[in-house]
Structure formats: structure tokens, C-alpha cells
Amino acid sequence: MRNKKLIAILAPVCVLLVSLALRGVRLESIPPGMHGDEAEWGLIERELVFGKRKELIGIGRQGIYFDFPLLGFYIQGLFHKILGSTIVGVRSSSVFAGVLTILIFYLWMQELFDTKTAFISSLLFAFSHWHIAYSRMGLSNIWSPLFEVLVFFLLTKARKTNKLWNITVAGFFAGFALYFHHTARIVPLIGLAMLGLEAAFHTHNRRFYLKRFFCFLGVVLLVFSPQLLYYLRYPADICARCGEVSIFSHLPEYFVRYQTHNLLVVLWEQLRRTCRVFFLGGDIGYHFYGYQGPLLSRLSALLFACGFLFAVVKALRGDGGAQLVASSFLLIIVLGGVFTIDAPSSQRIIGVLPLIFAATAYSSHWLLERIKQLRPGGRWAAPLFLTFFFGLLFLDFLQNYQIYFVHYIHSQDGWAQKEPATTIAKYLAQKDSERTYVYMLREGSWLYFNHGVIKFLAPEIQGRDVEDSAAVIPAVVGHRQVIYIMPFESPSLSKLKSVYPGGHSENFFNPRGNTPWFTVYEVGS
The missing domain is CATH 3.40.50 (Rossmann fold)
Structure with a gap:
């Protein structure tokens, strides 16, 4: 019992320290050079936190590049006051969001599985060179995975406990997410879809599930209402960028590119390219990350592929957690990849990261269960298998470290x-x-x-x-x-x-x- 309590304390502390070290060390010089968008983000944040701009409801700038809600800029800009209006001050908000994402992810996986599975999948997440890259840039898209795991964790708790306050807090974070990057707009949609399906299929107590659905929706609308009122006054600011990046605004170009006049062929090619980036590479988002190799390490890719199949099977059998993971992954792939220009673009599909490593948790959990069954058959079988598995984890860390801190950093001049x-x-x-x-x-x-x-x-x-x-x-x-x-x-x-x-x-x-x-x-x- 004492050992279990000690592990329960040490596991998240270890995840925290690893995540922080990979994201916070030498923040000014890695990645080398400040991106122009980081600087523009920092300029807007500086204007807000040091009083040059007084309003907190509105958008950063007119146009298609910085039309994000002001409150998100202000929250990120608070780090300027703590660490100074410098490169480190701009990037530190992303470090905070990235590390907190992995800690909340650990709690979510612990809720779905157990401490060991949560520890392994969280370490894999912490090692991810893709997540490290965006956690070290002073942009707001890294906040989308944070709000995802917060809402998913609370919805999972609500499913188990049936407590309405979990739904209320989930609605708050889903509404608050809308003040950050446009990729976070999918978070309340996923929550509403999940709660709506529960209300549709639970006919025996539909009033209770409808109450949860409307509670979530009401809190989302309440939290985001100041910005909604702004959008009612200035509808052109809702998402100038979304129309620009939609593939449906550029179909003639894509018919030529893919040598077809069939929309389904275009969408299939977009899907193929988007899924390919995880295993074979080809990120077109070169001006942010743009690593041309696979976005997943070998071990993560293998565990994800197997785990996603497990999740789909469990989802079809009615498992709520698996349904959330599988459906959310597919929705983000379609909206952030298939339906956008320049696919695949790592910054637009960054929301799949928690879902990818949730899928690795399914396969990791299956492996750990198989290891337990080895014990009666031989005294050393389970320890040897565990040693081998944690050896693979160490190799995964080395591969991700090599990709980002050695190969990528020393081969990029930067966009x-x-x-x-x-x-x-x-x-x-x-x-x-x-x-x-x-x-x-x-x-x-x-x-x-x-x-x-x-x-x-x-x-x-x-x-x-x-x-x-x-x-x-x-x-x-x-x-x-x-x-x-x-x-x-x-x-x-x-x-x-x-x-x-x-x-x-x-x-x-x-x-x-x-x-x-x-x-x-x-x-x-």
C-alpha cells in the first residue's frame, strides 16, 4: 500500500520534471531565432498588459493572420510581467500550456485506465518532438490541446460520477478555449456532440442527460458571451482566416493539383496526405515547425496504430472513453487537415496530439495486462518484459531528442x-x-x-x-x-x-x- 502511494506521488512529479526540462531549458536560443508571428503575438500582448490598449474584448488585429480574441492574447501576455517582455517572456506561456497539458493528460489517463498506463502514455507525450516544438514557440495553438484534455478529463469524470459540477467546469473551459486559437473551436463541439449522443441514446433517463447537455451549452455561451456580442457587431471578424484556409475556397486550384474534377478524390487525397504525416512525414507547415520526417516516433507510431484500432473496437461496443478518443481524432483530422489548404499542416492538426497518446494508452494498457499474465509462467518473465519495454521508452526519448534538439535545430534556417x-x-x-x-x-x-x-x-x-x-x-x-x-x-x-x-x-x-x-x-x- 505504501509503495502504491509513493508511486502515485512520484509518477506525476517525474512527468512534470521531464516535460518542463524538454520545454523550458534554453528557451531563448531553442528554437534559434524568433519567428515573425511570435514577435507580432508579443507586440499585441505587450500592448495589452502594459496598458497601451485598454480593451480586452475584440481581436488582435484586423485581417487574416491575427484575428484571434484579445483575451487570449492578454492571458499569454501576463508572462511578460513575470519574466519580462523578451523572447523568453513570449515563449514561456507556451511552455506553461505544454507542461500543464501533459499533467492534465496524466490525470485523464489515470481516470480511464490506471497509474502505470497513465505514466507510460504521459511520458510518450512528454517526449513528443512535435509537442516540444510548439511548446517552445510563442504562439497560441499550443493552448488548444490544453483545453481539450481539461474538458475531456472533466467529461470523463462526469460520466463516472454523474455530478453536474464536472459538466459545469467542463463548459467553462470549453467556452474559455474559444478566446485562444481558432483550432480550439472544436472543443465545445466535441463536448456538445458527446453529451447530445448520451441524451439521444439514454432513453430511460433522458431528462437527466438533457440537463447535462444544456448545462454545458449554457456555460459555454455564458463564458464566451462578451466575445459573441463583439462578433454580432463585427461579423467579418468571426474568422477571416478560416475562409482563407478552407479548401472549398480554393477548389479549382486543387482540381488542377490532383488532376481531377471529383471532389471526393480531392478529399481522399487530402485525407491520405494528412494521415501519412504521422508515419512517413511531409509537414507543409514549414513556417512554424515543418519537420519533414514523421511527426511520431517509431514506438509512438506503433502504439498509436494498435491503440487506435483497440479504441475503435471498444467505441463500437459502447465504451464512452474510446468513443470520445476515436471520434475526436477523426473530427480534428477532417476539419483541421482534410478541409484545409496546404495539408498536412502540423499547427492546424495539433489538437490530435492528446488523442494520439490516449490511443497509445490503450495499447500500453493491453501490454501491461499481458505482462501480469506472465507471472505464473515464470519468475523472471514479467521483470524481463518490463525492462525491455522501459528500454524502448528510453530509446523513444533518445529518438525524439535527436529529431528536435539535434537534427531539426541544426538544419533549419527558419522561415x-x-x-x-x-x-x-x-x-x-x-x-x-x-x-x-x-x-x-x-x-x-x-x-x-x-x-x-x-x-x-x-x-x-x-x-x-x-x-x-x-x-x-x-x-x-x-x-x-x-x-x-x-x-x-x-x-x-x-x-x-x-x-x-x-x-x-x-x-x-x-x-x-x-x-x-x-x-x-x-x-x-
Whole structure:
């Protein structure tokens, strides 16, 4: 009994420490470079938590990229006050969400199975390079799995206890999820579908199940009502991005791409590509993660494939937990993968992560049950099998660590030139903003001064983009320092050296491959 209590305490602590170490260590430098969207997120968060913007109900920005509810930005922005308005401050909210997701997932699996199964499946989840990647980015889509596991855990508790307060709290989190990333909109839909089906099939006590359904729906609407009222006033802001990423808005393009005029063929190809990414790779969401190998490690892929089949069989036999796992997985795959452009995109289907590792719990539980049956047959059979299984877990950790912290990190320059932009921003942040002016000589390159990372890390520096270098060479220097930033081996450099022979030039390179990034030429005091 004492050993069981000790295991019950140590298991979640171990899961917590492993999850935190893989997501929180060296957060500023891994992943290298701040993504432009991270910076734009951080700028909106900074405006909210430091009082530049007073409203909490609305959207981040007009348009198709940052049209998420303001309250979610504000919640994430609270970490700026705790850790500073820095790269770490922006990313730490994702670390918090990622670690908490795995802890709540542990409780959910413990509710569905037992401590051992919960421990194994939670460790596999904690090791996942896919989840680690998004837990280390300052974006809001990592919050969707958190709200999923919270709601699923509470609905599972409600199914067992029949207590209405579990439904009420689940409704609160399902409504609160809607203030974050658009991928979380599926959470209340899943909850309503589950409770609605219960009410439909439990004819002997339908009033009780209808009460649960309407309680959940009422709390969701109540929690989200401030934002709903905003959307009634500004319906165009409900989801400008959703229409843009829907495959149904781009069908002519996809008919050409898949060489067909049959919608079912297009949807089948989308489904095939989306499912393929788990086992063979091909993430098209290159501008966020974009790892081209499989999103699941070998062990996770095997346990998921077997476990999902177990879950489907159990679901068909009426198992409520299995029905929740299998149906939610399929729904997210269809809405986040099949029905969207650029499938598969890892950031849009991130909601399947808890369901994938819930499926691994089904196969892990089956294995543990088989191990128990080995004990009568031989004294050493069960210990040897357990040792072998935990050896596989260790190899799974090594594979995920190698994929993200070694292979991926050392092979990515990053989309939107996030590393060079971060280097420029940190370089400019060291300058005296009152006496410095920057000319960004674009010359057909990716360079642009209004990059979100530069605005976030060096907000006080003044400057502008220049298409025609001749317009600013020479420039009026006076008592200030003028900094020219240009592509590597720019023809403007020789002209600058002849006009300002006392200036200072410096080349910047990718530290992992010595690839040239850009050149800086400083003029004046």
C-alpha cells in the first residue's frame, strides 16, 4: 500500500520534471531565432498588459493572420510581467500550456485506465518532438490541446460520477478555449456532440442527460458571451482566416493539383496526405515547425496504430472513453487537415496530439495486462518484459531528442529569415535609439525594417526600407550614427566605403553553417 502511494506521488512529479526540462531549458536560443508571428503575438500582448490598449474584448488585429480574441492574447501576455517582455517572456506561456497539458493528460489517463498506463502514455507525450516544438514557440495553438484534455478529463469524470459540477467546469473551459486559437473551436463541439449522443441514446433517463447537455451549452455561451456580442457587431471578424484556409475556397486550384474534377478524390487525397504525416512525414507547415520526417516516433507510431484500432473496437461496443478518443481524432483530422489548404499542416492538426497518446494508452494498457499474465509462467518473465519495454521508452526519448534538439535545430534556417532578423534586432537593440537611424537596403532581398522581430526586440530604433540605394548614399549624418543593413556582397558596400572611408563594416553569418546572412556598415558617431 505504501509503495502504491509513493508511486502515485512520484509518477506525476517525474512527468512534470521531464516535460518542463524538454520545454523550458534554453528557451531563448531553442528554437534559434524568433519567428515573425511570435514577435507580432508579443507586440499585441505587450500592448495589452502594459496598458497601451485598454480593451480586452475584440481581436488582435484586423485581417487574416491575427484575428484571434484579445483575451487570449492578454492571458499569454501576463508572462511578460513575470519574466519580462523578451523572447523568453513570449515563449514561456507556451511552455506553461505544454507542461500543464501533459499533467492534465496524466490525470485523464489515470481516470480511464490506471497509474502505470497513465505514466507510460504521459511520458510518450512528454517526449513528443512535435509537442516540444510548439511548446517552445510563442504562439497560441499550443493552448488548444490544453483545453481539450481539461474538458475531456472533466467529461470523463462526469460520466463516472454523474455530478453536474464536472459538466459545469467542463463548459467553462470549453467556452474559455474559444478566446485562444481558432483550432480550439472544436472543443465545445466535441463536448456538445458527446453529451447530445448520451441524451439521444439514454432513453430511460433522458431528462437527466438533457440537463447535462444544456448545462454545458449554457456555460459555454455564458463564458464566451462578451466575445459573441463583439462578433454580432463585427461579423467579418468571426474568422477571416478560416475562409482563407478552407479548401472549398480554393477548389479549382486543387482540381488542377490532383488532376481531377471529383471532389471526393480531392478529399481522399487530402485525407491520405494528412494521415501519412504521422508515419512517413511531409509537414507543409514549414513556417512554424515543418519537420519533414514523421511527426511520431517509431514506438509512438506503433502504439498509436494498435491503440487506435483497440479504441475503435471498444467505441463500437459502447465504451464512452474510446468513443470520445476515436471520434475526436477523426473530427480534428477532417476539419483541421482534410478541409484545409496546404495539408498536412502540423499547427492546424495539433489538437490530435492528446488523442494520439490516449490511443497509445490503450495499447500500453493491453501490454501491461499481458505482462501480469506472465507471472505464473515464470519468475523472471514479467521483470524481463518490463525492462525491455522501459528500454524502448528510453530509446523513444533518445529518438525524439535527436529529431528536435539535434537534427531539426541544426538544419533549419527558419522561415521568414527568423534567425537573421533576430540577429539584426539584437544588434540594433544595443544601439542608442536617440542617435541612431537605420537604412535597410532591400535590393531584392528578404530584408525589411518593419519585420515583427525588429519591432519587438528593438522598438525604439528608427529607420526605413530603401528600394533605391542611391537615394540614401550619401546621407545626412550630422551628430548621429547611420547604419546601413544590406544583403551580403551588396554592390552598395563599395560605394559606402568610398563615400564614408571611416565607416565600419561587419558581415553576419549563420553560426551553424557559415552561410552569409547580411552586411552592416556603420557611419558617424
